[in-house]
Amino acid sequence: MIAGKVVYDFTIPARAPWSHRVKKGQTLRIIDVEGNQAVDFLVYSAADPSERYSSCETVVAQKNIFLDTGTTLYSNEGNPLMTITADTCGRHDTSGGACSCESNTLRYGHHTKHQHACVENFLFALSEHGLGKRDMVSNINWFMNVPVEADGALGIVDGISAPGKYLDLKAEMDVIAVISNCPQINNPCNGFNPTPARVIISSEG
Numbered sequence: 001m002i003a004g005k006v007v008y009d010f011t012i013p014a015r016a017p018w019s020h021r022v023k024k025g026q027t028l029r030i031i032d033v034e035g036n037q038a039v040d041f042l043v044y045s046a047a048d049p050s051e052r053y054s055s056c057e058t059v060v061a062q063k064n065i066f067l068d069t070g071t072t073l074y075s076n077e078g079n080p081l082m083t084i085t086a087d088t089c090g091r092h093d094t095s096g097g098a099c100s101c102e103s104n105t106l107r108y109g110h111h112t113k114h115q116h117a118c119v120e121n122f123l124f125a126l127s128e129h130g131l132g133k134r135d136m137v138s139n140i141n142w143f144m145n146v147p148v149e150a151d152g153a154l155g156i157v158d159g160i161s162a163p164g165k166y167l168d169l170k171a172e173m174d175v176i177a178v179i180s181n182c183p184q185i186n187n188p189c190n191g192f193n194p195t196p197a198r199v200i201i202s203s204e205g
Helices: 055-062 101-108 118-127
Strands: 005-012 017-022 027-032 039-045 072-074 080-087 140-142 165-171 175-181 197-203
Touching (some): 005 017, 039 080, 055 072, 080 175, 118 175
Antiparallel strands (some): 039 175, 072 080, 080 165
8 A cells, every 4th residue: 555645656667777756755666566576776866966876885874785674775975865664575685786788798698798788777767867877886676685695605596576565765855766677587586587567656645
């Protein structure tokens, strides 16, 4: 159930980019429609996009590498951008980064070079706001299961999300939210089958 008034509701097609402004106090809900779909995410201050999400500031502030209810997403200037106010999945990653044509080639072979990837989605969405490659930073992967072993090794394994799982992000300032609905088909982050994601923006009252 959505609290407040719904002001925006859109289903992002599989593999597609998306961006939208979210005003301070509004809540962005991201829904894993069919389950096991990674949703790559960046967020910028709408007033000054040179202030943007910082994975290191966020991890240091909460003393945990995983994101969950109560986590605040901090900017490179140490300011709160958004806060997770609800989360029915419970496992999200901010270490694994975004797939690219180049990383696909390194990880999975030259034959994957042509495949669409999250970096390309981000660049397309950022261009709509006058931003480019220099404005990309380490991102969040909502619903993506990236366990960290005792020796520090990272893995990309089957997700623990399911159809209809969601999280709510409350904007702590006016922000630009950017999504790549991950097109990756070479590892289990999308169950080898990219699917749609739904985004809903609501206002209090």
